[in-house]
Amino acid sequence: MAAVIDVPPSPVRLKAVAAPGQPEPTPALEQLYRGFEQELLVPLWTEIGDLMPPQPRSKAAAHLWRWERLKQLAGEAGRIVPVGRGGERRAIALANPALGGRPFATPTLWAAIQYLMPGENAPEHRHTQHAFRFVVEGEGVWTVVGGDAVRMSRGDFLPQAGWNWHAHHNAATEPMAWIDGLDIPFAYMTESQFFEHGRDAISEAEQGTPERSRSERLWGHPGLRPLSQPADTAGSPLLAYRWADTDRALADQLALEDEGHPGVVSAGHAAVRFTHPGTGRDVMPTIRCEMHRVRRGGRTRAWREVGSSVYQVFDGTGSVRVGGQQWRVQRGDLFVVPSWVPFQAQCDADAPLLDLFRFGDAPIFEALHQHRVQVDAE
């Protein structure tokens, strides 16, 4: 009796079809394709249309998530899902409808609502994925980074560069929700991530609720570097960018426009980028974070760029256009702009302003000389 050896079936499936640019389907071609399958080979000529398109053709969809509904579900999770070691965080991520049900807002970016009940602690850990928090409303939580307690309040942006120990604790009597942004999908796809557990609970001393973190006291003074600190770290040493500063910077730009001086990105559109105070570069090597303000009744220019972004409406009402889609938006709403899809925002005529927080993956492409932007693209 003959021995039988199990050969696992090849995952490669090739089909000879009659199509432009394709070889004529013949028995010889079919036989060749069987050989390819057996040897785990795939020809370029059947794949090139998908793999090498004339310009980025995102798998991801433009999509909008409503903040009210997110908050509601997060609140329910707050009641029935505990926070602790293992699950690590009560974070609920946006799953782009075109990315197969995975918790990926875009092919490279993770965006989640995180929710902490009064008195709760999220255990300490660290990971090489870069992260940040942005607070669209509420207060009461402190993020403790390497022992430095950082207050979180409406409008604050807290970068959390990779491989820093961090925990969260809610020192208030109300639950608090905020958004987390990370490069989890990018790290996942490129298989470059490390993760470690820290202490299950941070010390009493670290659970203080200071108004200003130590990082702000060291790095939060415009143009001033503390001589004792290294400046060329990969991620920003400044752990909170306060709303008062951001708001004033945006207001200053619009006032300069009113006075006839340069400052705005385009008519009626002010914007700042959160930067590493020691290098001037993006706050983290893989994630760019910005705040945009559109003046009452104004609009941004339409533009598209290589790489994807997630926006959250911070304040005001207006409408946004992402490729062929258009939505009316208000506080807290989150939406995705896929790679090379045109984006434009407009502030309502009866709203004083439209403030949009944005994060994206542009630093990756700039570092690799692959970034492109096209303004007024249609």
Added chain:
Amino acid sequence: MAAVIDVPPSPVRLKAVAAPGQPEPTPALEQLYRGFEQELLVPLWTEIGDLMPPQPRSKAAAHLWRWERLKQLAGEAGRIVPVGRGGERRAIALANPALGGRPFATPTLWAAIQYLMPGENAPEHRHTQHAFRFVVEGEGVWTVVGGDAVRMSRGDFLPQAGWNWHAHHNAATEPMAWIDGLDIPFAYMTESQFFEHGRDAISEAEQGTPERSRSERLWGHPGLRPLSQPADTAGSPLLAYRWADTDRALADQLALEDEGHPGVVSAGHAAVRFTHPGTGRDVMPTIRCEMHRVRRGGRTRAWREVGSSVYQVFDGTGSVRVGGQQWRVQRGDLFVVPSWVPFQAQCDADAPLLDLFRFGDAPIFEALHQHRVQVDAE
């Protein structure tokens, strides 16, 4: 009668299970998960094990492709599959057995055998994906880059940085095969690629068969920069790294070792990296290319690093170990080393040497401050 609106089913599927770190499966939890699915949300706590592992856990498999079999199939393709506009190239790519049948050698890298019959031309195009050619045997093809004809012969390495026009033509009477390496999967996943067709056929003048390309005459002199040329281009302006130089550099290192001087990477293991002569950096922003030589009976140290590599045996015989796998290898064999999987090579005691060509994605991680290497890892 009630109106019926078609809601496309959500791609999100969540299941409450009893497991450590997971919330207790209850009807309330199930209901919450239905809400998540409806709103396109995925909690971190069900995914964290997969998404945020303690260290890179590659989806890709270590795998070996035999050159003899590749060449045979490519030869059959040469007989029945024409080369021309649309399919663009007679290139047949390695499909990692654990990556779903896609033509991805690793999650970021493309590796293919390309094959050109005597007199054939591959039409001109350009793309932002970075590419190179490496010739394990044969000769007779010229790659024409921006009008500069570059000879391809055994041992030659030809980088082809993104967005340069290029075509190939076989000026000889024999078919020729070589390997192409590109960052197609990386560009595909990050959705950052552009592609354009050029001329269907290059001019007669460009079909010359010069021994040395113009790029070599400008940039191929050690340490000498042509004053008339810009030096800080993204990819290397030197379009061919000739085997005679590579071979001599490796031999020099082993001779220095014999004389008791520094030079080798470790005992019996010489290696050079192909670099951009104008910047000293990797030849291309996303791909690192190296040639390694192991002395008769010697071995490399075992090491692992963030990011993946593809190796091709250039000469000699030996054995290689990739994680838990081990293969005996000979000329032309190709194999994959996934992210963070230990690798070690050994030259046979009766072979004069083992020469391994290697390409990998390390420049991506170095640019983003995510690179790690561990030597003597087990």
Added chain:
Amino acid sequence: MAAVIDVPPSPVRLKAVAAPGQPEPTPALEQLYRGFEQELLVPLWTEIGDLMPPQPRSKAAAHLWRWERLKQLAGEAGRIVPVGRGGERRAIALANPALGGRPFATPTLWAAIQYLMPGENAPEHRHTQHAFRFVVEGEGVWTVVGGDAVRMSRGDFLPQAGWNWHAHHNAATEPMAWIDGLDIPFAYMTESQFFEHGRDAISEAEQGTPERSRSERLWGHPGLRPLSQPADTAGSPLLAYRWADTDRALADQLALEDEGHPGVVSAGHAAVRFTHPGTGRDVMPTIRCEMHRVRRGGRTRAWREVGSSVYQVFDGTGSVRVGGQQWRVQRGDLFVVPSWVPFQAQCDADAPLLDLFRFGDAPIFEALHQHRVQVDAE
């Protein structure tokens, strides 16, 4: 009669002397030296001790200038020396006593007191030399940089990177004095400077007296970059660093020390560096500017470094040691620390603090890989 050609006498003068390391003085040597002189040649062996010392041996002297006396002389100049085109500025420079009467505080740095009477204008010009203003006392002058009026008040630091148009006008009813720092000696020695006259008087509109300059409204927000502005300029786009920020940054460091956290340079010694907010580097390519604060009764560590510095006492009283010299100092006093000479400062026990403004040439040496620092050197 023979023609006589005038040969200008050679500036080279060589003398054969009996000394260690020198060739024996002989007639042959004398004759050789005459040949050298004739041909404009100088041997290394007679010069090496001076040219190649074991470590920097500054030609410059440590020296102190008293502010009261400077202000008095500047005031007299204010009464009798007009300001206008040609002389350009009523600036009176420190002349290091060991640098031959030239207006060089150190071999690379210029430091001057500038003085402007009520209603006076200093005409517009620009130069490639980098400059700054620092205000030890007073107010009322605006420096107009490219049309942007920048207020000058006690404690403010105003960088003025090369090749920007600038003028000054005194909008107050009192004279005002401040110090100017420039790299004039460095540019002079390396012969790399350009200079252009601008308008004799700036426009009425530019003579406004805004509290905040446009540059501050664009760049004066911590960690926030205006998206519309280029970030990688050679010099800082932020034209004023206000005392309130500097003071708070220093106070924060000392408070952190009190709480047991990192922040100070050494016990009792806080310091910040003024940096380019778009790059994190020094405010100007050739000049480093810092503010140091020594706590009541405290002292800095002693250190020395390659390159020279000029200090001005901003506040408090104390004593400083520069090499073998020691001075008691108070507000406004200026002193020089030559290259590689140890420096240490001490705050009086009955003074609340000692604040020292410092500028130096370290960026030159860092850019050229020639910088060295030695802490606790004696």
Added chain:
Amino acid sequence: MAAVIDVPPSPVRLKAVAAPGQPEPTPALEQLYRGFEQELLVPLWTEIGDLMPPQPRSKAAAHLWRWERLKQLAGEAGRIVPVGRGGERRAIALANPALGGRPFATPTLWAAIQYLMPGENAPEHRHTQHAFRFVVEGEGVWTVVGGDAVRMSRGDFLPQAGWNWHAHHNAATEPMAWIDGLDIPFAYMTESQFFEHGRDAISEAEQGTPERSRSERLWGHPGLRPLSQPADTAGSPLLAYRWADTDRALADQLALEDEGHPGVVSAGHAAVRFTHPGTGRDVMPTIRCEMHRVRRGGRTRAWREVGSSVYQVFDGTGSVRVGGQQWRVQRGDLFVVPSWVPFQAQCDADAPLLDLFRFGDAPIFEALHQHRVQVDAE
């Protein structure tokens, strides 16, 4: 009787004169100037014309030194001046006629002829000043850098980045002369130099006479970096750039011009820059080295740039124009081009070529954003 204290006379000397842009000479002004002198102060208004000219106005003169005469005097020095510890080197430096008899070819550059008799050794030392050797004729000397013996032959360029131990020994039966270039004047003026003695004599083993140095075996392969070596050193790790390579690179450029392809700097003018193979930058942080070739009967364009250069004619005959001066030149002749003085070279109609070695201080100005070039300046 009153006590008398000796006050050293001030080096400052000021004289009130009637001149445009100067304050009117009055007794009050004279009294003010006496006060300035006493306090070691110099006003800007008397100095601005010299200190801040519209464009660089070099103190240095354009000047030519004839090689035959240099060699003759060096030969005489060879006979009567020993080489050894203390004097260190039998090097005889060009003293620019307008720089006061100091051994400075230009304000930043040192250029000397060094001469070694058969069998002589120059003792080991190291210094932070950057250095190089260039060989216009002869052979037989090896420079030993950190134990690596580097052959010196006609046309070879040997960079010697700062702080490397080095010695020389003449292994031949003839004397040998070559030129040394250093940044001694720059380091001297900026007071940034360190110097250490090494061994009085290097070991027998280090006195070998290898054809190729270890550095060349590691780094002398075009575009190939030895994996075992750090790449981002301040100075080049390649210790010899051989004439055969330089000659071929220049010939290639002229051949490309003949074929109608880019490559030459301008018609008939080929040029290469010696670069650090690990970074692509200049071979040393402060000195740029290049080889220029002018075709028979051809000429370079005229240009001027910030910073100074020294040229040595390597081969051929022609004429050079430096500002208002013009010289006919031949092998070995050395001349100086001061800052911002136009330069142009022309090859004789009956000479096959004119080869010019050039070194200059441009990297200093590029690093500090102060470099400017003007082509076709008159």
